[in-house]
Every structure is written in C-alpha cells, then in structure tokens.
Amino acid sequence: MLPTNEQRRWMYRNMLISRYMEERIETIYMEGKKPIFNMANGPIPGEMHLSNGQEPCAVGVCCHLGAEDIVTATHRPHHIAVAKGVDIKKMMAEIFGKKTGLSGGRGGHMHLFDKDVNFACSGIIAQGMGPAVGSALSRKLQQKSGIAIAYIGEGAANQGAFHETLNLASVWKLPVIFIIEDNDWGISVAKSTSTSVAKNSDRAAAYGMPGIFIKDNCPDQIFSATAAAIEQARRGDGPTLIEIKTSRLAGHFMGDAEDYRPKGEKENLLMNDPIPTYRQALLDENVITLEEDSALVQETQQLIEDAITFARDSDEPAPEEALEHVFAH
Amino acid sequence: MSATNKLTIARAMAESLAQEMRADPNVFIMGEDIAQLGGVFGNTRGLYAEFGGERVRDTPISETAFIGAGVGAAMDGMRPVVELMFVDFFGVCFDAIYNLMAKNIYFSGGHSNVPMVIMASTGGGYSDGGQHSQCLYATFAHLPGMKVVAPSNAYDAKGLLTAAIRDNSPVIYLFHKGLQGMGWLGTEPAAINQVPEENYQLEIGKAKTVISGTDITIVSIGMGVHHALKAAHELQKADISIEVIDLCSLVPLDREHIIASVNKTGKLIVVDEDYHSYGMSGEIFASVIEHDHTIFKTPPQRITYPDIPIPFSRPMEQWALPSTEKIINACLTMKEK
Numbered sequence: 071m072l073p074t075n076e077q078r079r080w081m082y083r084n085m086l087i088s089r090y091m092e093e094r095i096e097t098i099y100m101e102g103k104k105p106i107f108n109m110a111n112g113p114i115p116g117e118m119h120l121s122n123g124q125e126p127c128a129v130g131v132c133c134h135l136g137a138e139d140i141v142t143a144t145h146r147p148h149h150i151a152v153a154k155g156v157d158i159k160k161m162m163a164e165i166f167g168k169k170t171g172l173s174g175g176r177g178g179h180m181h182l183f184d185k186d187v188n189f190a191c192s193g194i195i196a197q198g199m200g201p202a203v204g205s206a207l208s209r210k211l212q213q214k215s216g217i218a219i220a221y222i223g224e225g226a227a228n229q230g231a232f233h234e235t236l237n238l239a240s241v242w243k244l245p246v247i248f249i250i251e252d253n254d255w256g257i258s259v260a261k262s263t264s265t266s267v268a269k270n271s272d273r274a275a276a277y278g279m280p281g282i283f284i285k286d287n288c289p290d291q292i293f294s295a296t297a298a299a300i301e302q303a304r305r306g307d308g309p310t311l312i313e314i315k316t317s318r319l320a321g322h323f324m325g326d327a328e329d330y331r332p333k334g335e336k337e338n339l340l341m342n343d344p345i346p347t348y349r350q351a352l353l354d355e356n357v358i359t360l361e362e363d364s365a366l367v368q369e370t371q372q373l374i375e376d377a378i379t380f381a382r383d384s385d386e387p388a389p390e391e392a393l394e395h396v397f398a399h
Numbered sequence: 400m401s402a403t404n405k406l407t408i409a410r411a412m413a414e415s416l417a418q419e420m421r422a423d424p425n426v427f428i429m430g431e432d433i434a435q436l437g438g439v440f441g442n443t444r445g446l447y448a449e450f451g452g453e454r455v456r457d458t459p460i461s462e463t464a465f466i467g468a469g470v471g472a473a474m475d476g477m478r479p480v481v482e483l484m485f486v487d488f489f490g491v492c493f494d495a496i497y498n499l500m501a502k503n504i505y506f507s508g509g510h511s512n513v514p515m516v517i518m519a520s521t522g523g524g525y526s527d528g529g530q531h532s533q534c535l536y537a538t539f540a541h542l543p544g545m546k547v548v549a550p551s552n553a554y555d556a557k558g559l560l561t562a563a564i565r566d567n568s569p570v571i572y573l574f575h576k577g578l579q580g581m582g583w584l585g586t587e588p589a590a591i592n593q594v595p596e597e598n599y600q601l602e603i604g605k606a607k608t609v610i611s612g613t614d615i616t617i618v619s620i621g622m623g624v625h626h627a628l629k630a631a632h633e634l635q636k637a638d639i640s641i642e643v644i645d646l647c648s649l650v651p652l653d654r655e656h657i658i659a660s661v662n663k664t665g666k667l668i669v670v671d672e673d674y675h676s677y678g679m680s681g682e683i684f685a686s687v688i689e690h691d692h693t694i695f696k697t698p699p700q701r702i703t704y705p706d707i708p709i710p711f712s713r714p715m716e717q718w719a720l721p722s723t724e725k726i727i728n729a730c731l732t733m734k735e736k
Contacts (some may be wrong), residue, residue, distance in 0.1 A: 192499060197498065201467055201470045202471060203476040204469055207472050208472040210649060212477070230491075397568040
C-alpha cells in the first residue's frame with residue numbers, strides 16, 4: 071500500500087514541524103547554560119532528548135492513525151507527539167514548564183500526556199508497552215474502535231517489560247503494534263554489544279506474532295510496510311512487532327559529547343538526513359512544487375515560532391500548584 | 400434493613416466484585432489464577448462462572464505486563480481490578496505501580512483518571528518464608544499517588560473494595576492472609592462477621608474506633624487490630640481501659656481520628672506487622688507530635704516487625720511477629736508509668 075500524494079505531503083509537513091521544533095528547542099535550551107553547562111538553568115531546564123532523524127518513524131506510522139487510536143511514546147517523544155496531533159502550543163508550554171502546558175508543568179518533556187488525541191509517554195525504558203497493551207484490551211472489551219501503538223527504542227527490547235507485554239498481547243490477540251525505533255545506540259552502548267540478535271523484529275517469532283524489519287528511514291517505506299500490520303490489528307487479528315532502522319542525529323541528550331561514536335558515523339548520518347532526502351523525492355516526483363515547499367517551510371516555522379511565543383508569554387505555575395492533581399477529582 | 404450474611408473476607412470481597420461487575424460493565428478482573436481457580440485466596444470465587452473469561456481473566460505470570468496493562472485500560476475508561484497474588488511480588492513490577500499507575504493522573508495534569516485497584520495478599524505467621532510473608536504497607540504508603548487500604552474484617556472488606564473500585568484514583572487493597580477465612584492459612588474468627596447483601600461503600604481515609612477506652616490508645620491495621628482487641632479484652636480484667644483504632648486506610652491517613660483519641664488517653668501504642676523502621680508507627684508518632692508535642696503522658700510504644708527478613712522456622716517467625724501478649728505487656732508497662 072503506497073501513500074497518496076496528500077498523505078506524503080502530510081508526512082513531510084509533520085516532519086518539518088517536528089524538526090523545527092527540535093532545532094528551536096536546541097537553541098533555546100542553551101539559553102542560560104553558557105559558559106557553564108548546568109542542566110538546571112535556562113528557560114528549558116532538565117534533560118532534553120531530541121528526536122532529529124527519527125521523524126520518519128513517527129509520520130510513517132501515525133499517518134495511518136486517527137485521534138481515537140492510542141500511542142505511547144518514550145523519553146524521546148516530540149516527533150511522535152507531533153505526528154499524533156498533540157496540541158503544539160500546549161506541548162511547547164509543557165516543555166518550558168509553564169502553567170499552560172499539557173499538565174500545567176507537572177510532567178515536562180518526558181511526560182507529555184494529551185487525552186484528546188490519546189497520547190502518553192513514559193520516561194522509563196519499555197514501560198509504555200504495558201499501558202498500550204491495556205488500552206488495546208480496553209478497546210477489545212468495550213468493542214470500541216481504535217488500536218494502540220507502543221513506540222520503544224531498540225534498547226528497550228532487552229527489558230523484561232518488552233518480553234512480558236509481547237507475550238501477553240499475543241496470547242490475548244490484542245489490537246496493538248509495537249514499533250522499535252532502532253537508532254543503534256542506547257545512550258553510549260551500541261546495539262551490537264547489548265543485543266543477542268541482529269534484528270529485534272526476529273524476536274516476534276518467540277511470541278507467535280509477525281515481525282517486520284524496515285531497513286530504510288523513509289516515510290513512504292515505513293507507511294507501506296506498516297499498513298498491513300495496522301489493518302490486521304484493526305480487523306482483530308492480533309499484534310505485530312516492527313523494527314525500523316532509523317538514525318539519531320543528535321546526542322542521547324543535549325550535552326552529550328558523543329565521543330563513543332565511531333569516526334565518521336555522525337557525518338554519514340547527517341548526509342543521509344531523511345528530511346532533505348524526502349523533500350527531494352517529493353520535488354522530483356512532482357508531489358510538491360518549489361513554491362509549495364517554501365510556503366510549507368514558512369508555515370511550519372511560523373507554527374513553531376507561535377508555539378514558542380505562547381510558551382514564553384505564558385505564566386509560570388504558582389509553586390503550590392505542585393500539590394494539585396496527585397489524585398483524581 | 401437489608402439482609403446480612405456471616406461471611407469471610409474472601410467471600411465478602413467476591414461479593415463486592417460480583418455486585419460491581421453487575422452494575423458496571425467496565426469493571427473487570429485480571430491476575431494469576433483468579434478465573435477458574437477463584438483466586439489462590441478465594442476472593443474471586445464464583446466470578447468466572449458468572450462473568451466468563453473476558454471479564455475474569457487469568458494472566459500469564461507477567462506482573463509488569465498485566466499491571467501496566469491495567470494502567471492503560473484504566474486510562475481508557477475501564478475499571479480494572481488487578482490481583483498481585485502476594486504483595487511480596489511487587490519487586491518484579493514496581494515500575495508499573497509507582498511510576499505509571501501512581502503518577503499518570505499527575506502527569507496528565509488531572510485530565511486523565513486511573514480508576515484501578517490492585518488487590519494483594521499480605522502477612523505471615525504460617526511459615527511461608529521471607530518472600531511470601533511480608534506486609535509492606537509503608538512501601539506503598541510512602542509513595543505519592545496511591546490510596547492504600549487494608550481491612551480487618553469481612554464487613555470492612557466489602558465496603559472498602561466497593562469504594563476502591565468506584566474511586567477514580569488508584570487504590571492498593573491489601574488483604575491479610577491470616578484474616579482471609581481460608582482454613583489452610585489459619586483463620587481469625589473475629590474477621591468473619593455480618594455483611595449486608597446490599598452493596599455499600601466505606602469511605603477511604605476514615606479510621607474507626609472499634610472499642611472506646613480511656614487509658615491507652617492502640618492504633619493498628621489488619622491483623623494487628625485483632626491482637627489489640629484480644630489484649631483489650633484481657634486488660635479489662637486488670638481494670639485498664641483500652642481504646643482500639645482500626646485505621647482501615649493508610650493513605651489517606653486519618654490523623655485527626657488518632658490525635659483525638661490520644662488527646663483523651665495521652666498514651667499511644669502502634670501495632671504494625673510491617674517492618675519497624677521508617678514505617679507506619681514512626682509516621683503516626685510524628686503526626687501526633689507535630690500536632691502537639693506535649694500530648695504524651697508517657698513515651699509512645701510500637702510493636703512492629705523487627706528489621707529482619709522474615710524467618711521460616713516457626714519459633715523464630717512467631718517470636719518476631721506482633722502478638723496479643725506483646726501488646727498486653729506494653730500496656731502494663733505503660734500503665735505503671
């Protein structure tokens with residue numbers, strides 16, 4: 071199944087939004103952190119895990135989804151949140167820790183929750199998988215439409231939760247899909263030194279479900295390769311494990327010197343940045359014109375600038391608001 | 400006045416679950432051996448026959464997966480009741496409990512609810528060794544975002560479970576094996592009492608004065624309440640008047656209720672089958688002193704589990720457990736002061 075031109079433009083646009091978001095966050099994050107880098111300083115404090123390079127994994131899958139479908143993401147969630155339709159302004163405000171953020175500043179960039187589009191994340195490796203399985207069970211029990219997608223990194227495939235949830239989803243034949251964004255690195259530890267199999271998708275066999283390996287970090291290929299699995303889940307025919315070979319163009323987090331990377335790897339990855347590659351493909355195939363492209367660039371940049379203005383202009387939460395929402399009302 | 404039946408805690412729990420499942424199609428149960436077996440501790444007996452395997456789901460031995468799944472289902476509009484067979488097993492799945500279940504309401508800024516119950520058995524005294532005999536009350540009560548309840552009798556067991564299922568926040572429901580009414584675990588007769596057939600809720604976070612007295616306040620939860628009641632009965636013969644408070648809930652903790660009693664007696668003993676240090680007894684002492692540091696006429700005492708792994712051998716385990724005898728001795732010492 072190939073994406074339509076409209077779907078391709080949607081994927082391109084969402085990759086641009088995500089990338090501009092990351093590029094702007096990257097700059098703003100360093101405000102107040104020079105000359106001495108202290109994570110606690112500046113308008114965006116704390117850890118920052120940028121998703122540059124992994125945008126195709128987000129758009130290629132989420133292009134098949136609607137607001138009713140559930141997505142759980144990881145500590146590196148921005149690109150997936152954008153593709154799932156999380157409110158950009160509230161998300162940016164949350165990243166700034168503002169009162170107008172998704173959770174009023176209680177979560178931060180690793181804990182983005184948007185109930186309107188059924189999006190959530192966990193900062194603990196592989197721990198988004200259980201909730202994804204549970205919401206898939208919920209849809210099955212309630213006989214409601216919608217499937218669940220759990221995104222994880224390749225490092226999560228060595229966690230107990232990965233194996234437990236795959237087995238459970240398979241035994242109960244749940245409408246859930248597990249997406250592994252394989253960027254080769256668990257912080258500084260290479261997949262090859264941490265993982266007993268070359269392809270984590272092979273592990274699907276152990277749980278009686280299909281495993282799909284997508285070797286190219288390309289939105290069209292990801293769209294096409296995941297279509298059948300999503301259809302299968304919607305039909306009620308059970309889960310699929312999908313591994314996408316992607317690239318982490320930034321460090322694990324901001325401040326990461328990335329000395330562990332082999333010489334030349336980063337340069338090579340940057341040369342194969344999926345966004346300019348996709349732009350060229352869309353231009354070559356007349357899916358967009360140069361004029362449309364520059365308009366799109368301008369429009370998506372403006373979207374991010376507006377979100378940043380909204381976040382900067384928003385009030386800080388009153389400190390004692392920290393005491394609210396520990397329990398449900 | 401609705402009809403009542405004399406029930407064990409196990410049967411009272413099953414009755415609450417059945418009534419809530421009849422009333423609300425979003426309530427379902429999952430856990431190990433809870434379907435055809437009816438739960439290792441009998442608390443889901445009869446539910447599989449009535450509701451079937453979709454709503455009464457046996458799980459693989461994968462606590463991380465099915466407790467995490469409970470969180471996802473709860474956030475998607477269901478009301479899962481999940482059994483963690485022994486509370487001691489929390490070690491294999493605590494992330495799903497304290498990082499997901501207990502924090503997702505907060506991380507959502509209150510936009511999502513997590514109406515989920517974890518039922519777990521607690522307690523020792525029957526030589527099950529150090530990985531199947533703990534209470535761990537304070538481990539859960541310490542971490543924000545979870546309510547924690549522990550009934551001491553069948554009437555409370557039903558009312559607390561119904562309240563827990565209807566609560567929009569996660570609730571840890573800890574039932575003591577020695578009170579469960581399963582013959583093979585020993586049975587505390589006083590835990591078996593009259594339970595209305597009609598469904599009802601007990602407010603979570605409210606303590607109860609089980610017997611009123613004027614000389615010494617004893618605060619406990621679960622099995623300790625029964626030790627305290629027996630001690631109070633014995634001490635009556637020595638003309639010592641004991642007030643026994645059953646906390647019923649650890650979170651929220653009914654501090655006002657405890658303080659009101661100690662205001663009257665000036666003397667406090669806390670009985671806790673959980674470990675001694677950094678636990679319920681210390682929290683209660685601190686709460687009382689923070690309110691009024693002159694309140695105690697004598698130093699408060701605590702009868703708790705020593706800070707040791709639970710030993711297997713019967714003489715060692717029985718020596719370590721709180722008991723009626725230990726409470727009586729403490730009261731006699733305290734009375735003399």
